[in-house]
Amino acid sequence: MDKEKNLVIPYIILCIIAIISVFPFIWTFFAATHSNAQVFKLRDTFVLGKSFSDNLAALQGSYPIWRNMWNSIFISSVYTLGILIIDAMAGFAFAKYKFKGREILFFVCVASMFIPQQVTMVPLFIQLAKFNLINNSFAIILPGLANIFGVFLMRQHFASFPDELIEASRIDGAGDLRIFFTIVVPTMKPAFASLGILSFVNQWGNFMWPLIVLNSTEKFTMPLVLSLMVQPGMVVNYGAVVVGAVFALVPVLILFLIFQRSFISGMLSGAIKG
């Protein structure tokens, strides 16, 4: 009885925190159905409006929003796939082979984690201009793949894979690449799920680099097109902007609701740098 009583305050506080955390999401979903004036009406905050289709029409009329959505999906997916393949292979090499220069190479790669992105911003831009990749999706995907974090994470996971199993398969005559793809990779699903989700979400929200290398609305990702709508000096169509924000939010929210467990561990894996 006494214990129950003590929990009242924690419950109240946790509820308040939960409400504060979730409120902007709920607000956004309701606001997407509001007209430009209704967005700001306090008493209509939790009232479904009738303007969703108008807002959507305004959004589609002014911006190639479906194209932007596709760009975001394409860039985030290709990037994630690339990270999973490249980083898993490199992580496996670092975990399971002894070779000359391994330690120093690994050290150089890890040291690069501490260099802020802004350092490579100018030279990368010049380089990509030389490759004729400015305003191209791959100007975002390719440099992103140089991220060492996934290699690091994968190396840790592969380290616990039993060497005997690899040796046994070698004796059976299987090549190393085949062993890797058919025996090692399938046992690493949780690691792939974590890294995949982390990579996808990070790329989905990526803003500064796309802002630098993309320059036509057709090529923009969701965050870029949204930022375009609220440029200073523009007449902002709030309803349309909020519908855009909902579009940017829904894919990540769906991923979250389906894969909640590996989603949280994936997002946190970014925090376990070791």
Added chain:
Amino acid sequence: MESSKKRNIMPFVFLAPFLIIFVVFMAYPTIYSIAISFMKFKAGHFTFNGIKNFSFLFTDPLFYKSIKNTIIILIIQVPLQTIFVLIVASFLNIQNIKFKGLFRMFTFMPVLIDTVSYSIVFGLFFNAENGLVNKIIELAGGQGANWLNVGVLAKAVIIIALTWRWTGYNTVIILGGLQNISSELYEAASIDGASKIKQFFYITIPGVKQVLMFSVILSVNGTLQLFTEPYLLTAGGPVNETLTVVQYLYNTGFRSFNFGVASAGSYVLAIMIGIVTLIQMKVTKED
């Protein structure tokens, strides 16, 4: 014989895709950036410029201002968030709380929304004429403020937004650390008559010190690289009151196309981040 030779090149077969990308898009530009720091970009060509880019930076009041703004936001936002994180994590760690998973999920959610969308939404909340925050203040009998057009208030909005977004994420990090503290420690302390507050400072905080420090390092580094929130909420205004270092670098590099100064500045930022990280790591290691 042949097989051992094969084995020697195998690691490089696995490493090749990553290494090629790493050299082309990370190692080379990092070094190239040093060179650009000492050059001037004019009419499509780089010419050697000595240390002029650095001397320009260190005599530019705007650069100092961007550092000052970033540090002000940092030294308020990170401690504020850390206090919230500790409180929320402690409550979530109480043994008999029900719906833990649900509460954890809700507190985690803010990190799902992309930086641009949430900045826009917070901009609408703090809109001077019609925003929800001012309406609530007026409803309570107060007077609404021109949030995004007053330096101090604009910084406050950025701090509030950042804290909203990152508290839950860091709470879940700390929660992992809290779960590693043995409940026997708390029981023993209770028997000895230590109050909950005392237990918090003598058991909880030392118990999570490592993860806590880690979460602080992440937050400090993140805030030092602050860009999107001020870009969208205030565009660095009013009168550069919320201009951050990274915004300064972005404007210098990609609005004025002053590549040399931008690269030099990025190295100043890198050194700042390096020093701060080292200090924090040292503090954690000491005791």
